[in-house]
Amino acid sequence: MAEFFAMGGYAFYVWASYGAALLLILMEIIWVRRRLRTILLRLGRMKRMTEVYTEVKVEHETKT
Amino acid sequence: MVFGMAFAGINWFKYASPASFYPLAGRMVPWFAALAVVLALAGLYIGLFVAPTDYKQGEAYRIMFIHVPAAWMSMFIYIVMAIYAALGLIFNTRLSAMMASALAPTGALFTFLALWTGALWGKPMWGAWWVWDARLTTELILLFLYIGFMSLEAAIDDPRRASRASALVAIVGVVNVPIIYFSVQWWNTLHQGASISFSSAPSMAATMLTAMLVMSLSLWMYTIAVVLMRVRCIILERERHSDWVAELMMEAR
Numbered sequence: 569m570a571e572f573f574a575m576g577g578y579a580f581y582v583w584a585s586y587g588a589a590l591l592l593i594l595m596e597i598i599w600v601r602r603r604l605r606t607i608l609l610r611l612g613r614m615k616r617m618t619e620v621y622t623e624v625k626v627e628h629e630t631k632t
Numbered sequence: 633m634v635f636g637m638a639f640a641g642i643n644w645f646k647y648a649s650p651a652s653f654y655p656l657a658g659r660m661v662p663w664f665a666a667l668a669v670v671l672a673l674a675g676l677y678i679g680l681f682v683a684p685t686d687y688k689q690g691e692a693y694r695i696m697f698i699h700v701p702a703a704w705m706s707m708f709i710y711i712v713m714a715i716y717a718a719l720g721l722i723f724n725t726r727l728s729a730m731m732a733s734a735l736a737p738t739g740a741l742f743t744f745l746a747l748w749t750g751a752l753w754g755k756p757m758w759g760a761w762w763v764w765d766a767r768l769t770t771e772l773i774l775l776f777l778y779i780g781f782m783s784l785e786a787a788i789d790d791p792r793r794a795s796r797a798s799a800l801v802a803i804v805g806v807v808n809v810p811i812i813y814f815s816v817q818w819w820n821t822l823h824q825g826a827s828i829s830f831s832s833a834p835s836m837a838a839t840m841l842t843a844m845l846v847m848s849l850s851l852w853m854y855t856i857a858v859v860l861m862r863v864r865c866i867i868l869e870r871e872r873h874s875d876w877v878a879e880l881m882m883e884a885r
Binding site: 572576577578581584586588589592593596597600601603604607608611612614 | 680690692694695699702741744745749753854858861864868872877878
């Protein structure tokens with residue numbers, strides 16, 4: 569097992585390559601998921617604002 | 633014009649509408665992501681445990697299984713991005729421009745990864761992290777093209793104008809891709825020749841070749857999955873005031 573991780577003396581070069589690949593891919597996935605969450609939250613806020621606006625409008629119209 | 637109408641006639645553009653592509657993309661993501669994981673596990677197993685030690689480079693050559701697929705994807709994604717950008721310019725389809733925009737960050741990621749793993753491979757083999765060799769320099773230019781495409785698009789507020797301007801960068805820059813690919817033949821470079829050529833038998837053990845191809849397929853599936861995820865974000869961001877997005881949000885309740 570130790571021999572496997574030593575990579576014949578090239579451990580740093582090999583694992584820094586595979587490590588960077590894994591890290592970048594995980595970071596990209598996190599970024600994209602965060603981006604989707606952000607836009608969905610924003611759309612949710614937009615929806616609630618329209619709902620409140622319609623309620624107020626309906627209330628106002630029924631009073632007058 | 634007739635050409636365009638004939639295509640529209642057979643409903644070719646059905647999924648070219650962001651409204652119908654959004655749910656389709658959402659359904660496709662898990663499948664491509666699962667394929668990417670399975671292929672990555674298989675590729676890593678073959679590359680790290682089955683493939684024999686290289687008689688010249690020892691274990692350091694195993695960097696190849698991430699370096700070569702990343703470099704291939706960096707060039708391939710650029711070509712696909714340029715095609716989508718061109719389609720967006722010609723047919724003025726919103727989804728094409730969004731796809732080009734969704735591909736750029738992943739392309740830049742693989743370009744960076746190719747350069748990074750190349751440096752880590754170059755140091756023990758050539759004795760230098762970096763040399764101004766034709767292959768390395770043109771790959772660095774590719775990274776700048778991706779960055780240029782993304783910054784130009786981000787700098788212009790109106791998405792339609794932003795797409796048109798950045799599409800030009802993508803199309804002009806596509807000239808660089810064959811230069812990267814053939815640089816090792818055209819110039820006397822330190823970088824080794826192509827790992828796989830169409831004219832001669834591959835110069836490596838079958839297991840090494842298998843590991844490299846399986847890893848490439850894995851990165852390909854990953855790219856499709858993550859780009860579909862990103863294009864869903866872009867669709868919602870750009871179409872947020874449209875009726876279909878409002879209806880989608882009502883259904884989500």
